[in-house]
Amino acid sequence: MRAGIVGYYSTQFGELWERSLFDLVEESIWGVIKKSKIDLKQIDAIFFGNMLGGIIENNLHAGAKIAEIMNTHIPVFHTEAACASGGMAFHLAHNYIMSGKGKTVLVIGAEKMNDSSPEQITEGLMSAASGEEQECGLTFPGLYALMAREYLSTYHYTKKHLAAISVKNHAHALNNPTAQFHKTITEEMVLQSPLVADPLGVLDSSPISDGASSLIISSDPSFLNKSKKAEIFSSEIATDSISLMKRKSIIGIEATQIAAKKAFEKSKLKPRDIQVAEVHDCFSIAELMAMEDIGFWKKGEAGKRAGDYETLYGNGGSLIVNTSGGLKAAGHPVGATGIKQIGELYLQLTHQAKKRQVKNARYGLAQNVGGSGGTAIVTILGV
């Protein structure tokens, strides 16, 4: 094993009104250090994924803020790629270890969204879209609704096929203590929830969340030998035009297709080898497209197979998707999401996932998306 994950910690995700961005960051730092039984001095560098700190809180230069919390002088790198900020931090941290620059790296993803007005948050999130899309009044629900309409009409599915994603992910979140929602929902409830952007309703949409998640990655044999660990087989990233209108197709996200293809090649695995996946269900339609883009399911199949709840825990499927509850039900503090996804795979692959443990989990895949698909990161882990 060249590099593995040896520890994971996540704060509660949710509306955490009494806690600041750096309260959450601090909890996740000391949490993962304690869980990994690591000494502060053994950490060579830190990567931090955060999107909105500057826009919402005038809070940048997080590197030095984290250095102060940890009383350290080691390098701290802040990366931003909209909702893929966490995945990007992980990717660069892995790369840092592979370059031999350091042996043990702390990766943090965090976001504080709930101290702002809904207008501020909507506007802040739209910083990840093109100027034209901002100016013509589109929002992310609007952008994903355009994709959903195209998908449903092309393959003759209905809102019911989208609703199944939210129902499944809420069911999974019941067994994840740090998830934002612990509430069973039904297809009927999703279909009757207020429309945000037709065909997407409130219950097709991930929430506004606060939270922080941290991982320790290491190539140091002294950790790898003693710890519960998952090997990082591949982490690949691809980009696409920021504007939907400049894409070849809006049924699917090409950046995911490219990143997934590279990640499978690098890891010498195939989609059928994966037992657990965390995909970026910022809206229900996004999970349908992800399942096809990654290559788990063929083009046009996702509506049917999602509607049949093939990837629901306990339903007998060979691949369980979003055991954490996904962005929909575990919550979506944007910078934290990419780290939480990989952390969930780590728990599954090291058999620490308790009530939501997928029994035969050996290989896992995480897909983290920025904006409407301008950035995608696919990571494959194994034990």
Add this chain to the structure above:
Amino acid sequence: MRAGIVGYYSTQFGELWERSLFDLVEESIWGVIKKSKIDLKQIDAIFFGNMLGGIIENNLHAGAKIAEIMNTHIPVFHTEAACASGGMAFHLAHNYIMSGKGKTVLVIGAEKMNDSSPEQITEGLMSAASGEEQECGLTFPGLYALMAREYLSTYHYTKKHLAAISVKNHAHALNNPTAQFHKTITEEMVLQSPLVADPLGVLDSSPISDGASSLIISSDPSFLNKSKKAEIFSSEIATDSISLMKRKSIIGIEATQIAAKKAFEKSKLKPRDIQVAEVHDCFSIAELMAMEDIGFWKKGEAGKRAGDYETLYGNGGSLIVNTSGGLKAAGHPVGATGIKQIGELYLQLTHQAKKRQVKNARYGLAQNVGGSGGTAIVTILGV
């Protein structure tokens, strides 16, 4: 040579009212690609340093915006470390190549500051300071003025010793066509300029600037063999407490001391081996402290030696500092500065610096600082 710089391009720095952030980014991309005689397809990844796009323009997710400009799907990474955002992008780009993940990388640093009110800019820049410093009304001129007062009183220097830095850097900028200012100033003018934060006047302070700079870094022998190139010997980064009040000392920046020590060790060079340096003179005092922190001059010597214009071009010294004009006179579009510094060294070491060419330039050092010293990056190049 394992990794070298094979091309550099910078836009004009200045008050470029008619140009947007991505106008400048685009010019610098096509500029460096043309100068390096490189094909777009040969670039494996892009790193982008920018601080204020989110705060000032609600402009994040630059990765996908750059992907759209270049019509590419390759990875694009946005990094932020306040005024060290460019240096951090360079550091990670170098690391990317050293990891073997890619062979040829484009690094861009850019900032658009002049479309905002002075209040917005001052507040935006303060996002790089601690919450306490923001709340008690400190600004960056204020923070550096605290350091300047302590420095001047400890070593018994006067404002005249600070003024010499600005005079020298304005003299250098006369020969740099892309510099913001082409205007000779005198010590008297600096001393009589309006105070911003005592003892620092307007002419002790770097300006508000727009601009973008790009570099091509490569480990590909086909480029290294045919191009004018400078080898990257080391790039090291260190952090410190965000708050001045939590530092051991405010005479000097410990993050620079640590990063410089590591960079010299890694490159197996000593300060006396360097002929050209670009240091982070956001305020005149910052260059004095940098000269001591890097180890060029002993503690307490900088006032005297700066006052004697030892590092002025054409004055017979063995080390010339800020031939570009520094932040003071070349301008300080914050994300671009770290790239421009390294680009200036590249021009000097490959003997393309024309009227400002330092004749025997063989080794160069760049020091890029974030905020009041919470991040510092030291890079050493050679030919």
